[in-house]
Amino acid sequence: MDAxxxxxxxxxxxxxxxxxxxxxxxxxxxxxxxPLHNLEGALExxxxxxxxxxxxxxxxxxxxxxxxxxxxxxAVLPWSPExxxxxxxxxxxYTPDGEPFDGDPRxxxxxxxxxxxxxxxxxxxGPEPEFFLFKGTNGHGVHPVPHDVxxxxxxxxxxxxxxxxxxxxxxxxxxxxxxxxxxxxxxLGQHEIDFRFANxxxxxxxxxxxxxxxxxxxAQHGLTASFMPKPVFGINGSGMHCHQSLFDxxxxxxxxxxxxxxxxxxxxxxxxxxxxxHARALAALVAPTVNSYKRLVPGYEAPVYIGWAQINRSALxxxxxxxxxxxxxxxxxxxxxxxxxxxxxxxxxxxxxxLDGIDNNMTPPKPLNNVNLYHLDQKERKRLGVGExxxxxxxxxxxxxxxxxxxxxxxxxxxxxFVRAKWEEWDDFRLRVTDxxxxxxxxxx
Ligand code: GLU
Ligand code: MG
Numbered sequence: 001m002d003a004x005x006x007x008x009x010x011x012x013x014x015x016x017x018x019x020x021x022x023x024x025x026x027x028x029x030x031x032x033x034x035p036l037h038n039l040e041g042a043l044e045x046x047x048x049x050x051x052x053x054x055x056x057x058x059x060x061x062x063x064x065x066x067x068x069x070x071x072x073x074x075a076v077l078p079w080s081p082e083x084x085x086x087x088x089x090x091x092x093x094y095t096p097d098g099e100p101f102d103g104d105p106r107x108x109x110x111x112x113x114x115x116x117x118x119x120x121x122x123x124x125x126g127p128e129p130e131f132f133l134f135k136g137t138n139g140h141g142v143h144p145v146p147h148d149v150x151x152x153x154x155x156x157x158x159x160x161x162x163x164x165x166x167x168x169x170x171x172x173x174x175x176x177x178x179x180x181x182x183x184x185x186x187x188l189g190q191h192e193i194d195f196r197f198a199n200x201x202x203x204x205x206x207x208x209x210x211x212x213x214x215x216x217x218x219a220q221h222g223l224t225a226s227f228m229p230k231p232v233f234g235i236n237g238s239g240m241h242c243h244q245s246l247f248d249x250x251x252x253x254x255x256x257x258x259x260x261x262x263x264x265x266x267x268x269x270x271x272x273x274x275x276x277x278h279a280r281a282l283a284a285l286v287a288p289t290v291n292s293y294k295r296l297v298p299g300y301e302a303p304v305y306i307g308w309a310q311i312n313r314s315a316l317x318x319x320x321x322x323x324x325x326x327x328x329x330x331x332x333x334x335x336x337x338x339x340x341x342x343x344x345x346x347x348x349x350x351x352x353x354x355l356d357g358i359d360n361n362m363t364p365p366k367p368l369n370n371v372n373l374y375h376l377d378q379k380e381r382k383r384l385g386v387g388e389x390x391x392x393x394x395x396x397x398x399x400x401x402x403x404x405x406x407x408x409x410x411x412x413x414x415x416x417x418f419v420r421a422k423w424e425e426w427d428d429f430r431l432r433v434t435d436x437x438x439x440x441x442x443x444x445x
Contacts, residue, residue, distance in 0.1 A: 006043065007040060010036065013085070015086065018034050019087070020088075022104065027208075033086075034047070048064055048065070090106065093106075102411040103411075105414060106344050108411055108414050112351045112352060112409055122246065123244070124197045124203075125197060125350075126196065132231055134225075134231075166182075168217050182194075197331075208343065239295065240341070241333050252327075255330040270358045271358055273363055274355065274360075275332075275350065276308060277357065279316060279353075279389065281406050282403075283396040285349040286349065288393070292340060292393065296336060302336070303335045304388065305381060305389070307365070307386045310369050311369070314371075315335070317335070319332060352408070392426075
């Protein structure tokens, strides 16, 4: 869409305001709001803003940053009221010298994607963000009380969850997201909405769109939507499994090989080998919160050990079953990402790890097809060469600090700010005295 078409569309849609959006390194969506009459100029020259107060952006003395609008990301926000209708446009961030700012997460992903487009390839991702809907508490804070009593894929026409989920899917489709399915997940109050795979940049934009749309529509129904990885102890957490593939410029799936026993190409195997090799450091990007590591524990369908397999859901990378004739759907499902991640940085890291595998012709270990990895003891895991994901954010950050490939992929500014912010988050947590400690030690100590 060019600027003229966009202005025409905006007028037709009767939009009054446009939110110009970007994220900080943590994945928090930031917005500069603009009334319609200024948009034409903004599309031409960009919009100056003060970046100094945004996590990871400029230092005070060089705080001027410029937003460059990406017109292809225009979408009307369906929950905004008719009389002050809003749309959003995602933006890229530039420095005053007209260079892409290397602390901009969307720019980081774009830089990584360039490395595959140069080869004539597209990196596709189909993310599956899971989330909980909790009962609202009339402004008295949020208590994680699941709002429904449904189970996995349950259907009941009276279920409020079905009503809310239908509204969510309608809203997302009106914003141009190709929703494939929405269903109840395993845990009480837990849901998943899957959308069609897209190139990594669009997939990351879609994840942000899905998250804030789900939150806005849930709030209209008196519910709180949460993408926290493990909000309730003892039941499944929320993941964001990512189905990945590489296509060539003719639209052929480079992961497919008719002659291979698993129908998986050598290129796909190297891709997988790279991600397995970097998994412990990649954890810091795809599972980036203190709480992420409460999800990555045995027994809740989330991965814990570093192995790959066909079908097997306990593996870190799962190859879904191949259906005759569906060469395009050959893919590798990475199961440890969760929706608390910044999708731009997570996808940039996933791609960097995979390309390292491809460029160095790595081969993965044997797939663990009929093994439940949760049931292996340490000795057996060692024998099979199966490593373990980090057990905490601190462990993951220490791994990231040692991983030259991922550091280079993030770029200096994004890497430094990310790591600084995440160590602060870890320290903040470490200093707290938790309910668990009081229950465990107060009386017996
Ligand atoms: N909720 C599980 C997780 O934390 C995944 C369930 C599923 O396989 O969809 O990864
Ligand atoms: Mg799921």
